[in-house]
Amino acid sequence: MAAGRREEESWVGGGLDIILRRGGFAEMPAGGRGAMARQSGEQCRMLHCARQPILGGTEYMLFRAEKIPVRRRLAHFFRAFLLLLILLIASRTNLAQEAASVQNDLAGRLPQLSDGAEVSLITYTPGEELYQSFGHSAIRVRDDLLGMDRLYNFGVFDFETPNFYVKFAHGDLRYQLAVSQGDEEIRTVGAYGQGVTEVPLNLSLAQRQALFEALEVNLLAENRFYLYDFILDNCSTRPRDVIERVTGAPVVLRGAGKQTFRDMLDPYFTRMPWVGLGVSLLMGAKVDRPASPREACFLPADLERAVQTSKNGTQNLAAEMKEIFPPEVLPGSAPFLSPIFIFSSGGILWVLFWLLRRNGHSSWPTAVALIMLGLLGTFVLVLSLWTHLWVLHENYNLLWLIPFHLPAGVWLLAAKRRPLFLRWYLWFAFLAAGSFVCFSFLLPQKFNPAVFPFLLIIAWRCALELFPAKGRQPLLRQPKRPALPGS
Numbered sequence: 430m431a432a433g434r435r436e437e438e439s440w441v442g443g444g445l446d447i448i449l450r451r452g453g454f455a456e457m458p459a460g461g462r463g464a465m466a467r468q469s470g471e472q473c474r475m476l477h478c479a480r481q482p483i484l485g486g487t488e489y490m491l492f493r494a495e496k497i498p499v500r501r502r503l504a505h506f507f508r509a510f511l512l513l514l515i516l517l518i519a520s521r522t523n524l525a526q527e528a529a530s531v532q533n534d535l536a537g538r539l540p541q542l543s544d545g546a547e548v549s550l551i552t553y554t555p556g557e558e559l560y561q562s563f564g565h566s567a568i569r570v571r572d573d574l575l576g577m578d579r580l581y582n583f584g585v586f587d588f589e590t591p592n593f594y595v596k597f598a599h600g601d602l603r604y605q606l607a608v609s610q611g612d613e614e615i616r617t618v619g620a621y622g623q624g625v626t627e628v629p630l631n632l633s634l635a636q637r638q639a640l641f642e643a644l645e646v647n648l649l650a651e652n653r654f655y656l657y658d659f660i661l662d663n664c665s666t667r668p669r670d671v672i673e674r675v676t677g678a679p680v681v682l683r684g685a686g687k688q689t690f691r692d693m694l695d696p697y698f699t700r701m702p703w704v705g706l707g708v709s710l711l712m713g714a715k716v717d718r719p720a721s722p723r724e725a726c727f728l729p730a731d732l733e734r735a736v737q738t739s740k741n742g743t744q745n746l747a748a749e750m751k752e753i754f755p756p757e758v759l760p761g762s763a764p765f766l767s768p769i770f771i772f773s774s775g776g777i778l779w780v781l782f783w784l785l786r787r788n789g790h791s792s793w794p795t796a797v798a799l800i801m802l803g804l805l806g807t808f809v810l811v812l813s814l815w816t817h818l819w820v821l822h823e824n825y826n827l828l829w830l831i832p833f834h835l836p837a838g839v840w841l842l843a844a845k846r847r848p849l850f851l852r853w854y855l856w857f858a859f860l861a862a863g864s865f866v867c868f869s870f871l872l873p874q875k876f877n878p879a880v881f882p883f884l885l886i887i888a889w890r891c892a893l894e895l896f897p898a899k900g901r902q903p904l905l906r907q908p909k910r911p912a913l914p915g916s
Contacts, residue, residue: 539642546572547629548637550668550747551580551615552733554624554756555697559704561623563697564729566665568672569611569627570641578611581644584664586657600817604657604664606647615753624756628733629748631741632675640675647671659820660690660716661724665732669723672736676746681722682735690716690820691875693728700761702879706768709877710809713824717874768879776886790897795890796842799858802887803835825874829865829884834858841894852895859891 553565568581585607587593596602619625632640646652657663669680691712698705726732739746764770783790810832813824837854844851862884869876 539645540575540577542570542572542634542638542641543574544634545574546570546634546637546641548632548640549627549629550672550733550736551611552626552628552729553618554730555759556621556623557759562701562704563694564623566668566729566732567614568640568644568668570637570644571611579644580609580611580614581648581668582607582609582614582664583655583667598812598816598818600656600658602657603654605655606644606653606667608644608648619754622757622759623754624752625754626733627751627753628736629751630672630736631744631746631748636675636741640671643671643674659818660727663727665727665729669726669732669735672746676741678740678742678746679723680726680732680735680739680746682725682731683722683738685722685725685731686719688720688725689718689875690720690724690727693720693725693731700759702762702767702769706877706879710805710826710830710880711812711824712820713813713822714872714874715823716820768877769882772879772882772886776882776889779886780889790893792841792894795894796838798887798890799834799838799841801838802830803832803838806830807832807835823874825872826876826880828869828872829862829880831858831861847894855891855894859888859895862888862891 547570549569549571551567551569553561553567555562555564565582565584567583569579570581571578583604583606585605586602590596590602593602615625655662655667673680691709694708694716695705698708720727722735726735733750737745737747737750765774806827809824809830810827813821813827816822833854837851837858840851841855866881866884866888869881
């Protein structure tokens with residue numbers, strides 16, 4: 430057998446191979462099992478090989494091949510996959526160990542807080558700018574003995590980020606933790622008219638040191654960024670999470686659990702009702718579930734109340750609140766400029782004007798109203814399907830913001846005659862608007878009250894297109910002019 434193996438090894442690579450495949454013989458250029466596998470498309474193994482002389486003096490190799498069993502192939506694949514998985518886990522473990530080593534080195538270099546160090550929750554009241562509408566939360570670490578006053582802020586973003594608004598709408602915008610000089614930052618915020626309050630936290634020295642180190646580690650370049658979530662991961666929930674890790678106790682808002690996220694947000698839109706209408710049109714039904722006592726801390730004012738009622742072991746988590754700057758009164762919107770007043774009063778005046786004239790109507794206002802609804806519905810639909818923001822999903826506003834209103838409105842505006850299909854669609858638009866007004870309370874989503882008078886206007890305009898007034902005389906008759914002499 431040894432001689433046979435040497436003969437086979439010395440021969441392979443020269444002449445032609447004759448292979449046995451699926452019970453028959455086939456001929457292919459010499460190249461061993463690899464060449465055979467490539468041409469046959471199957472994985473095979475050589476069982477027997479012998480040199481055979483043929484007419485003309487040409488030597489051929491005759492061997493028998495057998496297909497590798499599927500079970501063995503799967504075993505090879507599983508071993509390769511397992512090896513790759515082990516290598517990935519080992520690499521991630523090494524990276525985690527290196528990161529932990531860096532963080533431990535940083536913690537070792539940080540100063541030790543003195544007994545007089547104070548950790549507190551800083552809360553800003555809402556401001557005039559849109560991004561200040563809900564207030565803000567930050568954590569302050571102050572140690573007069575070390576000359577340290579650091580304010581940790583989880584709500585920092587960069588307007589210079591490429592495609593800022595696109596990333597914000599898609600849910601890809603990264604916020605970050607930043608730190609500033611505490612007293613300077615607080616004075617600046619107070620100068621803008623926002624109220625500032627401070628709630629000292631009743632923490633042991635070890636807990637204060639651990640919280641200080643956790644914030645500094647979070648401040649590292651590889652840790653400071655996070656994907657912003659409007660409700661579940663923002664500038665208020667992050668301080669809550671840090672406090673919970675240090676104390677080992679939950680920070681919850683007592684008595685919460687009955688209000689939905691939308692109900693908790695609505696009071697902040699009272700002074701800017703048009704912004705509230707826009708936000709209400711974009712947010713879907715997922716924000717209409719009750720917020721748990723822990724989730725209710727997503728708003729700064731509610732986080733402050735939750736800290737004041739939570740515990741750290743057997744003692745209260747918070748000491749007495751201090752007001753550093755009182756809030757100034759924010760400018761509001763006049764009631765007669767609110768969406769519900771404009772849509773209601775405008776609709777009533779429009780109907781009265783039509784009743785006084787009683788000489789038919791024009792179709793272009795109906796067409797423009799349908800086009801506006803269709804455009805807005807198309808935008809809401811595309812945004813809800815495209816974005817990663819869960820608060821914009823499952824939007825039942827699309828039951829009245831129907832994108833098909835757009836081509837129907839254009840058709841109504843351009844058509845000189847009313848085809849049957851257009852009349853059918855006007856019936857659909859009329860019934861859709863009326864049904865939504867009557868039965869929207871059955872849906873699992875709360876809607877802005879301003880949409881209902883607007884939908885009544887849409888239903889009325891569609892009815893005018895379906896049942897046009899013909900041959901009616903105006904209520905205010907024009908006096909007849911006297912006939913001219915000789916006429």
